[in-house]
Amino acid sequence: MNIGLKNLLLKTADDSFIVGHRNSEWTGFGPFMEEDIAFASMAQDKIGHAWALYKLVEQMEPDHSAEWLAFQRPLKEFKSCHLVELPNAEYDFSLIRHFLFDEAELLRYTLFLESSFEPLTHLARKIKGELKYHTMHAETFLFQLANGNEVSKARMQSALNECFPYALGLFESFEGEKELIQEGIYPGEQVLKDKWLAAIAEMIAEAGLKMPEFHAASSVEGGRNGYHSDFLLPLLTEMREVIAIDPNAEW
Amino acid sequence: MQAPKTMKSFDPRVNRITPIEDKTELLPGEGLLAFEVFHQKKRGDHHIHVGSVRAANATQALLFAKEQYARRQHCVNLWVVNTSDITSFDYEDADIFETAIDKEYREAYGFKVRDKINAYKKENQTK
Numbered sequence: 105m106n107i108g109l110k111n112l113l114l115k116t117a118d119d120s121f122i123v124g125h126r127n128s129e130w131t132g133f134g135p136f137m138e139e140d141i142a143f144a145s146m147a148q149d150k151i152g153h154a155w156a157l158y159k160l161v162e163q164m165e166p167d168h169s170a171e172w173l174a175f176q177r178p179l180k181e182f183k184s185c186h187l188v189e190l191p192n193a194e195y196d197f198s199l200i201r202h203f204l205f206d207e208a209e210l211l212r213y214t215l216f217l218e219s220s221f222e223p224l225t226h227l228a229r230k231i232k233g234e235l236k237y238h239t240m241h242a243e244t245f246l247f248q249l250a251n252g253n254e255v256s257k258a259r260m261q262s263a264l265n266e267c268f269p270y271a272l273g274l275f276e277s278f279e280g281e282k283e284l285i286q287e288g289i290y291p292g293e294q295v296l297k298d299k300w301l302a303a304i305a306e307m308i309a310e311a312g313l314k315m316p317e318f319h320a321a322s323s324v325e326g327g328r329n330g331y332h333s334d335f336l337l338p339l340l341t342e343m344r345e346v347i348a349i350d351p352n353a354e355w
Numbered sequence: 356m357q358a359p360k361t362m363k364s365f366d367p368r369v370n371r372i373t374p375i376e377d378k379t380e381l382l383p384g385e386g387l388l389a390f391e392v393f394h395q396k397k398r399g400d401h402h403i404h405v406g407s408v409r410a411a412n413a414t415q416a417l418l419f420a421k422e423q424y425a426r427r428q429h430c431v432n433l434w435v436v437n438t439s440d441i442t443s444f445d446y447e448d449a450d451i452f453e454t455a456i457d458k459e460y461r462e463a464y465g466f467k468v469r470d471k472i473n474a475y476k477k478e479n480q481t482k
Contacts (some may be wrong), residue, residue: 129366134385138408138419143420191366237421244415335369 108280109221110161112290114173115183115278116212117157121174122336123188123205124150125343135195142241151227156231158189159178160223164219169228171354175347177339178206183278185327187270193263200250200263204271208300210235215296220288224345243307250311261313268316272323275300277331390416391441392424393434402434413437 127147134140158170168177187205192198213235216228249256275297284290310316326332346353363372387409393402397480405424410416425433444451 135364136409138410138423140418144421145426192370193364193365193370236417240414241418244412244418248411250413 105137106280106283107275108278108282108284109289110165111183111223111278111280111328113157113161113346117154118182118184119188119205120150120157120209121154123201123341124148124154124338126190127202128190128200129192130195143198145243146149146234146238149231149238152233153231153290156227171338171347175344176351179332179340180330182330182332182336182340183328184277184332184336185270186219186274186324186333187267187273187337189327189333190336191335194224194259196249196259196263197267199245200244200260201271202238202302203246204264204267204280205274206235206238206242207304208248208271208274208296211299211303212296215291224289234349246307246313247311248347250313257312257351264308264313265316268318269322270314270324271295272318273325273327276323276325276328387411388416388444389438390420390435392416392420392440394424394428394430395432395434397428398431402432405406408435 123218124147125151127143131140131144131147134143154168154174158173161173162168162170187201190197190201210232211234213228216224217232219225219228246260250260251257275293281290281292285292305315357372363370367374389407389409390413391407393403394405395402406414408419408423410419413435415435420433420435421430424430
């Protein structure tokens with residue numbers, strides 16, 4: 105199987121899978137009921153996106169089922185970025201992570217719409233509505249809280265500053281990326297990063313917040329090559345408690 | 356597992372956050388607002404009142420309404436209306452709706468026929 109394509113599908117899936125789990129940890133603890141329902145529902149969408157991508161990998165490499173990819177694959181073979189692995193702090197942190205991640209996700213799937221790999225364009229068409237909702241939700245909170253009062257504004261700015269270097273790690277290059285660009289499957293992380301920076305800079309300015317300063321070395325990377333934060337292993341262990349007891353369990 | 360020193364979390368496995376005790380007192384008009392939700396099943400249908408949500412603003416109310424009221428049934432559109440913008444009669448004035456005996460001709464009996472026609476159509480669709 106095309107190594108670049110496998111890496112692209114897996115890292116996109118792993119990001120959704122891990123952030124979906126992280127966001128689902130808020131279920132029942134959200135700031136108020138309506139938001140609890142919306143946030144939990146979006147977390148569930150993320151797991152669905154991961155599942156669809158793992159299925160694409162499974163179709164091309166039948167030795168590894170989607171279940172295996174999600175629940176039995178070794179830690180080193182996970183491709184998630186550090187941004188999605190970080191544990192939940194306070195709600196401002198989760199909202200900013202949600203904003204930075206989902207703006208990138210929407211743009212990523214917009215690029216997938218143009219992919220020469222047909223199953224990916226098909227998936228992108230199917231889930232673009234969900235991603236649009238996720239970004240609308242994130243933007244509404246960003247604007248509301250950035251313009252709430254001094255405390256809410258300061259908290260959004262500080263969460264943004266904290267998350268930003270991790271969010272840059274979303275665009276870490278990966279093995280086989282050049283070939284994907286040549287084959288017209290995916291235009292590459294630099295293209296996505298430029299689009300993302302332009303989009304969020306505009307929204308952050310419009311919300312009245314400051315775009316964090318950054319340089320080439322600011323980016324927290326490693327995830328795409330299997331070097332993870334210390335938070336991924338405990339998360340996977342917890343997620344795999346059932347399959348550790350019963351290896352034949354289905355999700 | 357070693358957590359970075361800067362990272363604090365509600366997760367007990369990480370440096371524990373002490374939740375801030377919120378002593379903010381909300382003034383009237385601050386905090387969440389109530390919105391009534393109207394759901395449209397298909398284009399051309401009436402929007403039908405299905406319940407309410409609380410949100411900080413109307414856009415947010417729409418987003419919450421989508422998850423709460425459009426998740427388990429087909430939907431093409433939603434309206435939200437600030438609850439405080441609705442003007443209504445008091446229940447104690449309900450006597451104004453009482454119709455005098457000799458004005459029964461005004462009542463729309465025709466709609467009962469419509470119900471029967473719809474029921475018949477529905478029955479024959481499923482067959």
